[in-house]
Amino acid sequence: MKKVACDERPGWRSYAESVGFEFHTFDGEPYWDETGYYQFNLRQIEQDLEQPTEELHQMAVGLVDDIIRDEEKLQQLAIPEKFWDFVASSWRNKAPSLYGRLDLVYDGTGPAKLLELNYDTPTSLFETGFFQWVWLEDQLMRGKVPQGADQFNSLQDQLEAAFANLPLANPLYFASVANSIEDKGTVMYLMDIAKQAGLDSRFIELEQLGEASGQLVDLDGYAIEGLFKLYPWEFMLQEDFASVILSSQTQWLEPGWKMLLSNKGILPLLWQKYQGHPNLLESHFEQPGQSFGAGWVRKPLFSREGANVELVTLGGEKISEPGPYADSPFIRQKLQSLPKFGDSYTMIGSWVVGNSAAGIGIREDNSLITKDSSRFLPHIILD
Amino acid sequence: MKQKVLKRSKKAALVLMVPTATFLMAGCGQEEAVQTAAFETVDQCAAYYNPEQCKADLGQALAMHSQVAPKYTDKAACETDFGVGQCETPAQAAATAGTEQVPQQAQASSGGFFMPMMMGFLAGQMLNRSGSQLKQPVQAQPLYKSRDDNSTFRTASNTPVARGVGPAYVKPSSVQPKPAGVVNRGGFGAQAQKRSSSASTFGG
Numbered sequence: 001m002k003k004v005a006c007d008e009r010p011g012w013r014s015y016a017e018s019v020g021f022e023f024h025t026f027d028g029e030p031y032w033d034e035t036g037y038y039q040f041n042l043r044q045i046e047q048d049l050e051q052p053t054e055e056l057h058q059m060a061v062g063l064v065d066d067i068i069r070d071e072e073k074l075q076q077l078a079i080p081e082k083f084w085d086f087v088a089s090s091w092r093n094k095a096p097s098l099y100g101r102l103d104l105v106y107d108g109t110g111p112a113k114l115l116e117l118n119y120d121t122p123t124s125l126f127e128t129g130f131f132q133w134v135w136l137e138d139q140l141m142r143g144k145v146p147q148g149a150d151q152f153n154s155l156q157d158q159l160e161a162a163f164a165n166l167p168l169a170n171p172l173y174f175a176s177v178a179n180s181i182e183d184k185g186t187v188m189y190l191m192d193i194a195k196q197a198g199l200d201s202r203f204i205e206l207e208q209l210g211e212a213s214g215q216l217v218d219l220d221g222y223a224i225e226g227l228f229k230l231y232p233w234e235f236m237l238q239e240d241f242a243s244v245i246l247s248s249q250t251q252w253l254e255p256g257w258k259m260l261l262s263n264k265g266i267l268p269l270l271w272q273k274y275q276g277h278p279n280l281l282e283s284h285f286e287q288p289g290q291s292f293g294a295g296w297v298r299k300p301l302f303s304r305e306g307a308n309v310e311l312v313t314l315g316g317e318k319i320s321e322p323g324p325y326a327d328s329p330f331i332r333q334k335l336q337s338l339p340k341f342g343d344s345y346t347m348i349g350s351w352v353v354g355n356s357a358a359g360i361g362i363r364e365d366n367s368l369i370t371k372d373s374s375r376f377l378p379h380i381i382l383d
Numbered sequence: 384m385k386q387k388v389l390k391r392s393k394k395a396a397l398v399l400m401v402p403t404a405t406f407l408m409a410g411c412g413q414e415e416a417v418q419t420a421a422f423e424t425v426d427q428c429a430a431y432y433n434p435e436q437c438k439a440d441l442g443q444a445l446a447m448h449s450q451v452a453p454k455y456t457d458k459a460a461c462e463t464d465f466g467v468g469q470c471e472t473p474a475q476a477a478a479t480a481g482t483e484q485v486p487q488q489a490q491a492s493s494g495g496f497f498m499p500m501m502m503g504f505l506a507g508q509m510l511n512r513s514g515s516q517l518k519q520p521v522q523a524q525p526l527y528k529s530r531d532d533n534s535t536f537r538t539a540s541n542t543p544v545a546r547g548v549g550p551a552y553v554k555p556s557s558v559q560p561k562p563a564g565v566v567n568r569g570g571f572g573a574q575a576q577k578r579s580s581s582a583s584t585f586g587g
Contacts, residue, residue, distance in 0.1 A: 007566065019397055019400050020397075020400035024392045042390075045390060057460075100567060118587045120524030121585060121586040121587055122586060122587060123584060123587060128398065129392070129395065130395050133391060133392055133395040136391070150387075150389050150390050150391055151390060151391040152390045152391070153390065153391040153392060154390065154391060154392050155392065156392045156394075156395045157392040157393060157394075158392075175571075176574055176585075176586075177575045177585055178572075180575075180584050180585065182586070183584050183585060183586050186586055188399065188400055189397075191399055191401065192397050192398055192399040195398055195399055196396065196398055200542045201399075201525035206571050206572050206575075207568070207569055207571065207572040208568060208569075209568065209570065209571050210567060210568045210571055211567045211568075212454065212498060212567075213455065213456055213496060214454075214456055215454055215496065219446040222451070222455075223449065223450050225450075229585050231572075231575070231585050232574075232587065235571075235573075235585070236571060237576065238573075238574060239570060239572070239573050239574060240569070240571075240573065241570025241571050242569035244570065247456075249473060249496070275404060279422050304513050304584075304585070304587030305584065305587050306585070324578035325578070326575070359390075359391070372587075374582055381390055
């Protein structure tokens with residue numbers, strides 16, 4: 001694994017905008033960054049990332065059954081009691097799940113370590129599945145990357161197959177919050193793939209979702225039988241329509257049981273069951289009054305994009321990211337510093353579609369905490 | 384030589400996200416009543432229209448049934464309006480129709496609702512009497528009968544369209560399928576507003 005400098009494709013920004021990738025630049029700073037790429041060999045991809053991704057996924061999914069039978073665990077994950085049956089029946093009815101992303105620390109050697117599971121509302125999907133794929137094809141054509149270079153990225157193929165083969169409602173609605181172009185971009189990409197798989201995919205702003213006699217309905221008042229929502233379960237459970245979740249005959253993507261796995265509390269539960277596993281970091285639920293020392297990271301059960309994460313380096317330096325998620329319990333995770341390439345700390349997002357590893361996306365940040373402004377860089381595989 | 388197995392997608396195409404020309408349908412003017420017809424079976428319909436079209440119209444009506452039918456959380460309330468034994472759940476409707484509209488998960492989940500059974504269907508109508516495309520075509524759709532008026536076919540929003548099987552004249556705007564009932568909106572999204580100070584995304 002190494003970082004290689006590379007010429008940008010001329011005019012890539014206008015191309016990006018022409019395919020709906022409007023958030024390629026974030027507050028004037030690059031988000032999509034093709035001034036360089038990461039290079040892996042096939043062994044690194046297959047043995048160190050692909051195989052552990054599928055193993056970690058199986059370990060996590062294997063915990064769902066333990067959790068839904070255990071009130072203490074449901075309480076530790078701060079799942080409101082009112083929704084325990086909803087979560088359990090979504091699991092028992094095998095409600096299909098589309099995708100997830102594992103965030104990994106990996107530097108090219110040794111076991112990748114799991115930082116967390118983004119199993120409810122993972123993004124950077126378009127960047128991974130489409131834009132970096134096109135980047136590789138373009139750069140192969142221009143001779144800017146070595147001939148024979150490949151990429152660990154079957155994301156779009158696998159999503160299309162999932163939309164075609166899962167028992168999903170049709171039409172399938174897709175919702176994201178009105179004022180996030182990034183979330184809308186992710187949802188548009190999924191709608192595009194769903195359409196290619198033969199589904200009637202329809203967008204609705206999350207705020208426009210309606211309720212009639214307990215059923216979720218669209219703008220014309222039609223019952224929504226299937227809804228992909230790029231919006232966290234833990235928010236939905238607290239909002240005015242929380243009861244509609246229980247009454248509406250809607251097939252949800254991600255399904256209710258995924259709220260157990262997107263929760264940071266899954267990390268201590270994984271550690272309890274698989275203590276010492278090479279791909280896991282020691283993690284515990286935070287006890288009241290517990291001290292917070294060097295070499296540990298503190299994360300809320302519910303947060304995204306690095307918000308409200310704080311850590312103390314082995315050298316005692318305190319690093320924290322502010323955010324709006326301070327109202328949930330916390331976990332502690334042993335610090336595994338992200339590897340540094342040049343001036344950047346690098347994290348690997350490893351995708352799962354169904355139960356299969358489906359590719360990676362790489363994020364870089366100037367700090368040890370990866371966040372939504374962290375740059376996205378493409379990668380290649382070269383043996 | 385062994386074929387190299389690629390680790391990337393075979394293709395990555397977009398169909399929706401690429402810009403395409405938008406066609407706008409302009410339209411205004413006096414609305415004209417259109418001839419259509421109400422039927423209970425494809426055979427009845429086939430006496431008036433192309434049998435293939437009749438099958439398609441019935442199929443569309445069946446598919447639309449669970450979406451547009453008035454919904455009741457309580458079976459007794461439904462039967463008050465439509466008659467004892469005349470109400471069903473969407474799962475039952477799907478089973479009757481032989482479709483797989485309702486996913487298994489939905490069938491198994493609690494908190495279901497009831498709706499009247501479909502009693503007939505309105506044939507679709509795309510053209511007006513002079514043979515030109517209607518601005519607002521009449522969609523094929525399910526028809527219902529209320530408990531206290533068992534001869535009249537009504538749309539899901541309770542518009543009477545025909546007394547018995549056979550031809551009917553309707554204004555297209557009066558038979559646009561819409562569900563009955565009060566719709567509440569805005570019940571999701573409050574947390575996003577509350578927490579939007581720092582976050583631009585609610586994915587991750």
